[in-house]
Amino acid sequence: MDIGDCYVGWATDEDIRTRGASGGLVTAMLAAALEKGLVEAVVVLKKIGEFEAVPIVTSDPEEVKAAAGSMHSVPIVLSRYLEYGTKVALPAKPCDARSTIEQAKRGQVDIDTTYIVGLNCGGTMHPAVTREMLDVMYKLDPEDIEGEEIDKGKLIFETKDGKEHAIKIDELEEEGYGRRESCQYCAVNIPTMADIACGNWGVIGDLAGKGTFVEINTEKGIAILENAIDAGAVEITPADDKGKAIRAKVDGAMMNVAAAANEKHLSPIEGSHLDYYMNALKDCINCGACKTVCPVCACGETAKCTEFSSASDTYKMSLFHLVRFVHLMDSCIGCGQCTDVCPVDIPLTHIYQRFAVPMQEEFEYKPGMDMTTPPFFGVDLIED
Amino acid sequence: MNENIFTTVCPGCSIACGMYVREKDDGAIDIDWRKDAVVNAGKLCRFGVRLSANLKNATSRVDGNEVEFSDAVTAAGKAIGDGATFVSVGNTTCAEHLALMKLAESKGAVVNTGMGAFSTIPSECHPTMGVGIPLDAIEDAKKIVLFIDPYEQYPLLVRRILAAKKNGATVTAVGWKAVSLADENKTIDPANYESELALDSDSVIIAELNPSTDPERVMVLLNLAKASGAAIMFMKPFVNAVGCDLASKKTEQKSLDQIIAEINDGSIKTLVCLDSDLIEIMPDETAVRGALGKLDNLIVITSRASAITDVAKIVVATEPLYKKAGTVVNAEGRALQNSGEGTDGVDAIGTMMGQPVGMYDEIHAALLATLGIDAVDERVVPAYEKPDYAAMDANPTAEAVETALVxxxxxxxxxxxxxDNDFVEMNLDMVTANSLLKGIPAKITSDAGEAAVKFKVSDVAPGVVLSNVKLPMTTGMVTSVTVSR
Structure with a gap:
């Protein structure tokens, strides 16, 4: 097995295969990593309800197996739960993987002991929006939902009576529902920065729906997959060229959709920029949630953004935010967590991206894609 | 590596925002966002975000000495005799409150929730004073009148009011400080509320009811709601104030001021406080400390270390709120159940009255009966009857002082x-008139003393020095002061 190899794989355990997404390969691989001692812990989402799950750090393979299946209505970034020094694995959407790498650059995560099992991602939805969407768009009671999936551009909910209810995601987003805004313009769908990238795109023929497409990106990726094969938890077969091409095509189509959403949502500010930002931030209640939840922030309690601002300031626009907008220009991955938790619904991710995207484009630098530090870290200041 | 995760509510106010608390092996906790929580969609204000930094667990003590929990319970059981006075403002579960009611009843007493307005105002108004309206209904209002500052007092209301504005609502704020989300900020004589506010049945009035609220003000607002047909919601500062009020209905209540007066005149010798720190809750800290010092027995049953646990004769330290089995009822009247299974508090109170351990199930069933529901479902607000009430003669206390600390x-x-609330706010005229300088604390002086405090220039009413932190020279929620450099 080599870096760059692509396979289609599935769990050998029938129960995992049935409950997990696309043949349960990811669940089987994570559980095997624990069972064989490759890692000490795995970070997974413990399911509480159809739209609710809580991240747990577990050393119990049964808890990993119980977490099988995707949950598009649980928009949580798991890298916040990693502890330095623990040999750990995590299933990682691109934002999970990218923030893990950004944390590793800042010494918060030991990348050598962290196995990033990437998951293709077309976006997630806020549970409160999902519930409203079910009521308004699908005319369904959220409590009747038993499962969901995204397939061929449609968001499909399965009700307890076994029926499927599908609406095109474009249609949902036109009405203000569907994926979170930050997911709509996120152009990273395949986690190529992860140790191993997994997903259902490119699984064709008899294996469609029953297998997971796997791309090996690092030596750790080889280790975690071979570990699962050695444990008898997983079987694989080489991916064929047609599957690879389809995967690339789907990714390309998703990137085009993201580019269009980027133009729509991040179009230039009309009128006074000062007025725009003052208006956007005027309801801030100084809670600090955006900083606390940020998966790329590594500053701790004492930080530039907090030290330079105080609730007793009379400034019309908080220095806390201004410092953060600038400070995160090189590291914001647009994961959407700050917007999700903002108690006064400030579209913070949107604003962070307005600062970050032009800078990241200027330097041709995309955070979290590899361990390369931002280019200006290496800039020498020259005295005239 | 191991941790327990509790689904619970923020203890900061009666909105009762859903949250997770993560507890590690060493007892350290961290909060996490519960995005599927119906009340707040996972969003938290600064109090919730910083809960782990500010929450200090209590320690069981007798006469200042650390003791085992069971010894503290035994000591409390012996010390609580007939004639004891009981207080529970709503900082704990309905189960513990109901258990305390049983204990109080066994001593021929009631549990006081501290909301004196309930004793003064006719009982047919109590359902309207107690249970508010669903938070979603705020978003549907056409007109909202705020008698609170949502940014400071109830931050998770801000997004609801902003949503209402997006839906076309107009917002009027009547208060000490201009509220930036309001379309208009007004100072109105209570006698003119009806004519100046022009409310109707599509309007919502949001006000606050706390232990220091003048009952006459509550009556004025109830009259306004009745006359206009507007819905009214009294927010409370305690997470389960509504639940405790519902549980305590039809019992005679004393205000906290009355309780302090009766301690001072010697008619109360033993005070039992369930998660109710009168030193924190009452504005005149010096007076409260003085009164508590006169008690023979100050018995505090609490999960949280606070000022009162330092002066209590007996502290029965129960598990933190997030670990308790039980239910709270928020400002909407929505019942919210903890995932915790701790029953230390209920069991301790049971032991104090000689009941066998295991009262929880019986008490929880009684709560469901009180709420008229079969089970707690956070997505369903129980139906509450709100009977009509007669208009009342109301004459709110005039707070006409030249300069007041509020x-x-x-x-x-x-x-x-x-x-980060260690400053006062005043308008630019007051800053200029008193030659205050940025960076130099203002000197605030009252008959009870003085304090030097940082200040911030804000759009507050003339003559008002607004504070969100307790200062030592205050004698009430409004104190006449002078300001100098």
Whole structure:
């Protein structure tokens, strides 16, 4: 097995295969990593309800197996739960993987002991929006939902009576529902920065729906997959060229959709920029949630953004935010967590991206894609 | 590596925002966002975000000495005799409150929730004073009148009011400080509320009811709601104030001021406080400390270390709120159940009255009966009857002082926590008139003393010095002061 190899794989355990997404390969691989001692812990989402799950750090393979299946209505970034020094694995959407790498650059995560099992991602939805969407768009009671999936551009909910209810995601987003805004313009769908990238795109023929497409990106990726094969938890077969091409095509189509959403949502500010930002931030209640939840922030309690601002300031626009907008220009991955938790619904991710995207484009630098530090870290200041 | 995760609510105010608390092996906790929580979609204000930094667990003590929990329970059981007075303002579960009611009843007493307005105002008004309206209904209002500052006092209302504005609502704020989300900020004589506010049945009035609220003000607002047909919601500063009020209905209540007066005149010798720190809750800290010092027995049953646990004769330290089995009822009247299974508090109170351990199930069933529901479902607000009431003669106390220090309230204030709120606010005219300089604290002086405090220039009413932190020279929620450099 080599870096760059692509396979289609599935769990050998029938129960995992049935409950997990696309043949349960990811669940089987994570559980095997624990069972064989490759890692000490795995970070997974413990399911509480159809739209609710809580991240747990577990050393119990049964808890990993119980977490099988995707949950598009649980928009949580798991890298916040990693502890330095623990040999750990995590299933990682691109934002999970990218923030893990950004944390590793800042010494918060030991990348050598962290196995990033990437998951293709077309976006997630806020549970409160999902519930409203079910009521308004699908005319369904959220409590009747038993499962969901995204397939061929449609968001499909399965009700307890076994029926499927599908609406095109474009249609949902036109009405203000569907994926979170930050997911709509996120152009990273395949986690190529992860140790191993997994997903259902490119699984064709008899294996469609029953297998997971796997791309090996690092030596750790080889280790975690071979570990699962050695444990008898997983079987694989080489991916064929047609599957690879389809995967690339789907990714390309998703990137085009993201580019269009980027133009729509991040179009230039009309009128006074000062007025725009003052208006956007005027309801801030100084809670600090955006900083606390940020998966790329590594500053701790004492930080530039907090030290330079105080609730007793009379400034019309908080220095806390201004410092953060600038400070995160090189590291914001647009994961959407700050917007999700903002108690006064400030579209913070949107604003962070307005600062970050032009800078990241200027330097041709995309955070979290590899361990390369931002280019200006290496800039020498020259005295005239 | 191991941790327990509790699904619970923020203890900061009666909105009762859903959250997770993560507890590690060493007892350290961290909060996490519960995005599927119906009340707040996972969003939290600064109090909730910083809960782990500010929450200090209590320690069981007798006469200042650390003791085992069971010894503290035994000591409390012996010390609580007939004639004891009981207080529970709503900082704990309905189960513990109901257990305390049983204990109080066994001693021929009632549990006082501290909301004196309930004793003064006719009982047919109590359902309207107690249970508010669903938070979603705020978003549907056509007109909202705020008698609170939502940013400071109830921050998770801000997004609801903003949503209402997006839906076309107009917002009027009547208060000490201009509220930026309001379309208009007004100072109105209560006698003219009806004519100046022009409310109707599509309107919502949001006000606050706390232990220091003048009952006459409550009556004025009830009259306004009745005359206009507007819905009214009295927010409370304590997470389960509504649940405790519902449980305590039809019992005679004393205000906290009355209780302090009766301690001072010697008619109360034993006071039992369930998660109710009168030093934090009452504005005149010096007076409260003085009164508590006169008690023979100050018995505190609490999960949280606070000012009162330092002066109590007996502290029975129960598990933190997030670990308790039980239910709270928020400002909407929505019942919210903890995932915790701790029954230390209920069991301790049971032991004090000689009941066998295991009262919880019986008490929880009684709560469901009180709420008229079969089970707690956070997505369903129980139906509450709100009978009509007659208009009342009301004459709110005039607060006409030249310069007044006014307590704004808010989760940090009511929990006695100094966070980033260690400053006062006043308008530019007052700053200029008193030659105050940025960077130099203002000197605030009253008959009870003086304090030097940082200040901030804000759009507050003339003559008002607004504070969200307790200052030592205050004698009430409004204190006449002078300001100097």
């Amino acid at each position: 307590y704004a309230g808010g989760p940090f204030f009511w929990n006695g926590i100094v966070d």
